[in-house]
Amino acid sequence: MSSGTITRAGTVTPQGQIARYTFAERAAHWINAIAYVYCMATGLALFTPYMFWMATVLGGGGTIRFWHPWVGLLYLGAIFWMNSQWKGDMAPIPEDEVWKKNIKSYVQNQDEKVPRQGRFNAGQKMFWKGMLWSSLLLLLTGVVLWFPELISQKPALRGLHWLLPLCAFIHSATALITIALFIIHVYMSVWMTPGSLNSMIDGTVSTDFARAHHRLWYEKITGRKS
Amino acid sequence: MSNSTLEVKAISGHRGGTPGGGHYLQPDATTRSGVSRDYDVCKLVDTTTCIGCKACEVACVEWNGYEFRETTFDNTYQTMPETAWNFWNLIKFDEYTADDGTPQWLMRKDQCMHCEEPGCLIACPADGAIVQYTNGIVDFNQENCIGCQYCVTGCPFNIPKFNSATKKVYKCTLCSDRVGAGLEPACIKACPTGCLHFGSKEDMLFEAHKRVDQLKANTSWKNAGVYDPEGVRGTHVIYVLGDASNPEKYGGLPANPSVPLFVRLWKYPLKWLGGIGIAAGVLGVFMHRVRYGAKNVEGEEKRA
Numbered sequence: 001m002s003s004g005t006i007t008r009a010g011t012v013t014p015q016g017q018i019a020r021y022t023f024a025e026r027a028a029h030w031i032n033a034i035a036y037v038y039c040m041a042t043g044l045a046l047f048t049p050y051m052f053w054m055a056t057v058l059g060g061g062g063t064i065r066f067w068h069p070w071v072g073l074l075y076l077g078a079i080f081w082m083n084s085q086w087k088g089d090m091a092p093i094p095e096d097e098v099w100k101k102n103i104k105s106y107v108q109n110q111d112e113k114v115p116r117q118g119r120f121n122a123g124q125k126m127f128w129k130g131m132l133w134s135s136l137l138l139l140l141t142g143v144v145l146w147f148p149e150l151i152s153q154k155p156a157l158r159g160l161h162w163l164l165p166l167c168a169f170i171h172s173a174t175a176l177i178t179i180a181l182f183i184i185h186v187y188m189s190v191w192m193t194p195g196s197l198n199s200m201i202d203g204t205v206s207t208d209f210a211r212a213h214h215r216l217w218y219e220k221i222t223g224r225k226s
Numbered sequence: 227m228s229n230s231t232l233e234v235k236a237i238s239g240h241r242g243g244t245p246g247g248g249h250y251l252q253p254d255a256t257t258r259s260g261v262s263r264d265y266d267v268c269k270l271v272d273t274t275t276c277i278g279c280k281a282c283e284v285a286c287v288e289w290n291g292y293e294f295r296e297t298t299f300d301n302t303y304q305t306m307p308e309t310a311w312n313f314w315n316l317i318k319f320d321e322y323t324a325d326d327g328t329p330q331w332l333m334r335k336d337q338c339m340h341c342e343e344p345g346c347l348i349a350c351p352a353d354g355a356i357v358q359y360t361n362g363i364v365d366f367n368q369e370n371c372i373g374c375q376y377c378v379t380g381c382p383f384n385i386p387k388f389n390s391a392t393k394k395v396y397k398c399t400l401c402s403d404r405v406g407a408g409l410e411p412a413c414i415k416a417c418p419t420g421c422l423h424f425g426s427k428e429d430m431l432f433e434a435h436k437r438v439d440q441l442k443a444n445t446s447w448k449n450a451g452v453y454d455p456e457g458v459r460g461t462h463v464i465y466v467l468g469d470a471s472n473p474e475k476y477g478g479l480p481a482n483p484s485v486p487l488f489v490r491l492w493k494y495p496l497k498w499l500g501g502i503g504i505a506a507g508v509l510g511v512f513m514h515r516v517r518y519g520a521k522n523v524e525g526e527e528k529r530a
Binding site: 045046047048049050052055060061062064065066107108109111145148149151152153155158161162164165166168169172173176179180183184187191192193194195206208209211212213 | 380501508521523
């Protein structure tokens with residue numbers, strides 16, 4: 001049985017599920033995710049000799065050197081697409097500050113001490129902000145690393161050589177920050193929060209999921225007050 | 227260009243130790259196996275006796291089998307602004323006016339300096355794309371090069387040059403193929419004035435200092451000196467400069483070259499912190515699941 005394409009989040013499906021992510025949101029997320037994993041794998045190959053075997057797996061060092069920047073652009077395109085869809089729901093609300101104060105309770109699964117949250121909780125917003133700013137930094141430094149020959153072979157740009165080591169360092173350090181965020185993100189969606197991975201695949205969550213994790217959003221879309 | 231008759235000292239992007247060799251971080255390594263027949267080799271360039279004939283440029287291009295590339299006229303005698311992927315040896319010309327108004331016509335043979343601590347090799351991520359031999363030669367193996375140009379990032383002399391057609395980086399080999407066969411580099415052989423010398427580092431330093439003493443005693447070059455920069459632990463190409471107080475005026479020769487700070491931070495602390503951090507992160511989230519379990523919410527509404 002094929003269910004219709006979800007074009008609007010926050011509706012209740014005939015099966016009693018709540019539409020959480022539209023098809024466009026999920027498409028943007030997975031294009032972004034696949035591009036990210038490729039860039040992470042190839043980036044790690046270029047980062048440490050202990051991961052250089054990854055270059056061989058993915059077609060050889062020259063191949064990954066060629067594709068890493070292009071796939072990076074695809075990643076950026078997808079993250080900006082997501083941003084255009086989620087900007088509103090990612091905006092801070094007063095409850096976020098209470099959530100951040102009680103982050104320990106959230107981590108220890110004492111969710112009764114955690115304030116009610118909107119479509120995205122304060123942790124998801126922090127993850128989002130971290131990824132968005134890191135991506136911009138990766139873009140700026142990555143463009144410099146893409147074409148070092150312009151600096152080394154154009155006498156007019158020779159004075160900018162100091163940019164190369166700086167960008168190489170910042171690019172790697174920023175990428176490591178995104179890997180930390182990525183590990184937490186994947187763990188939480190795949191293992192820690194049942195229903196979460198499925199919501200990004202099928203687009204729907206149960207009413208229990210919406211009510212427990214995103215009470216303010218749940219109340220808004222169902223009109224119910226408990 | 228790889229050469230099997232030379233003993234390897236350090237390899238780029240390599241896991242673990244160097245087969246049969248030491249490591250540039252342990253210059254006196256006793257782990258070296260076998261018997262080394264090599265001593266540290268060195269080119270000595272005496273800028274005060276260079277006449278700018280460019281025989282070394284021609285010999286370099288000829289020995290390495292490249293077409294003579296197009297030149298750039300910029301109102302000086304310099305062949306082109308920088309060395310190129312297929313032009314590894316360039317005489318840099320500078321017309322300089324000294325403080326007392328004396329015009330100086332400065333010439334310096336620019337090429338790879340073959341640093342004892344090579345920034346290119348430290349930065350390179352590709353296993354075996356750059357090797358340092360025990361005799362001091364730093365050599366690129368194009369078959370292992372992936373074209374990322376991290377070597378360009380690591381080099382304080384702007385020597386490695388990218389060829390956008392082959393997507394590989396090239397530079398002076400110090401004629402490792404000739405040296406490995408007991409010959410002197412092509413540029414040395416071509417020099418008509420004897421301003422280029424080749425031998426052991428020890429002998430070349432001795433000759434260089436002798437020449438500097440001579441210049442100070444008998445000429446107006448009172449600031450003469452030897453250029454063998456300590457920031458890269460010395461080089462296997464050394465200069466006698468008429469005015470060592472200002473190397474920059476010799477075609478932009480850096481006064482205090484070193485492997486860039488951010489290359490060091492990137493290749494040493496960040497690499498280890500990153501590796502440990504990723505492992506700790508994966509283990510950490512696993513332990514979180516084991517300790518605190520999952521956020522099960524199904525049926526919560528009915529319980530409430």
